[in-house]
Amino acid sequence: RARAMDAAEETMAGLDAAAEDAMGGIGDSAPLLSDTSLEDAAGEFLLRLQRQTGIPAAALLPLILSLSSIAVILLCQALFALLVRVAFGDARRGGGHSNGSVLLLGVCGAGKTALFQTLRSGSPYLTTVTSMEANDATILMEGKTRKSGVVAKKLRVVDLPGHPRLGGLLETHVRSARSAVFVIDAVDFASRRREIAERLFHALQTIAKAKGRAARTFPLIVACNKSEKITAHPIAFIKSRLEKEMDALLRTAGSLAETGSKGDDRKDAANRDDAFAIVARRTKNKNGNETPFVFEDANADVSFSAVSVAENDLDELKSFMVVR
Numbered sequence: 001r002a003r004a005m006d007a008a009e010e011t012m013a014g015l016d017a018a019a020e021d022a023m024g025g026i027g028d029s030a031p032l033l034s035d036t037s038l039e040d041a042a043g044e045f046l047l048r049l050q051r052q053t054g055i056p057a058a059a060l061l062p063l064i065l066s067l068s069s070i071a072v073i074l075l076c077q078a079l080f081a082l083l084v085r086v087a088f089g090d091a092r093r094g095g096g097h098s099n100g101s102v103l104l105l106g107v108c109g110a111g112k113t114a115l116f117q118t119l120r121s122g123s124p125y126l127t128t129v130t131s132m133e134a135n136d137a138t139i140l141m142e143g144k145t146r147k148s149g150v151v152a153k154k155l156r157v158v159d160l161p162g163h164p165r166l167g168g169l170l171e172t173h174v175r176s177a178r179s180a181v182f183v184i185d186a187v188d189f190a191s192r193r194r195e196i197a198e199r200l201f202h203a204l205q206t207i208a209k210a211k212g213r214a215a216r217t218f219p220l221i222v223a224c225n226k227s228e229k230i231t232a233h234p235i236a237f238i239k240s241r242l243e244k245e246m247d248a249l250l251r252t253a254g255s256l257a258e259t260g261s262k263g264d265d266r267k268d269a270a271n272r273d274d275a276f277a278i279v280a281r282r283t284k285n286k287n288g289n290e291t292p293f294v295f296e297d298a299n300a301d302v303s304f305s306a307v308s309v310a311e312n313d314l315d316e317l318k319s320f321m322v323v324r
Contacts, residue, residue, distance in 0.1 A: 100178030
């Protein structure tokens, strides 16, 4: 027993000595963390900035704190916007697709192709181009709405040539169209008002034949281009002059169809088709006479807007294209 006790004591003494040696080694080793405190590091950083910028350290600290606060606020705003987009969807991000296309119509030289290129590129397109074939592109369009603010949609925009011989292209595209933009030159309108009225008359006929009863609510906006110029005619003048020209065309087409005038069979057939196409609702006064044509009676939802392709002033037109 005495020998066993002695051996146990010797073993315990050896363990104590090993423990003391280990603790001593740890104490002699280098510290895990630097002796420099956080305050010292910040002070050294400010001193370096002071040397580089020449701004006193006392003034740098409030400036850094202000910038940090602004950064935090901006980060919170970005996170909030991201949460709103995730929760409610974002038309700008997804570019919600619309049903149907938007047609650009009008006579040659009105600025349809320039408008098309400006909408597609986002910057004014000032080159004059005469197109002999349709231009077709899907464009991400942003427009303001009364309820939802700025809304973006991917719209298919089709620029149809203004040459009279290519007028049949409208019949091909109008069935799948959601709206139409009839572009006119507000500067030379007076000298071309008859030609413009005939083309608009044909457009309304084609829409009526293709859409049937739905034509009554089909949106068509008359975009008066070059409105930024001093010599541009005001919208009220353009609208009233077009109404007079359209009224004359409607009466001529109706009288030709009723009398069955003879002559060119093709022209007679076209006149009869024009007369029977529901271009407008004709109203009568108390004496039973037909009242003059006004666009409020047209068989389409016609509106007018002053635009400028040269100055990229197209906000109202974009809103029409997005909403309608």
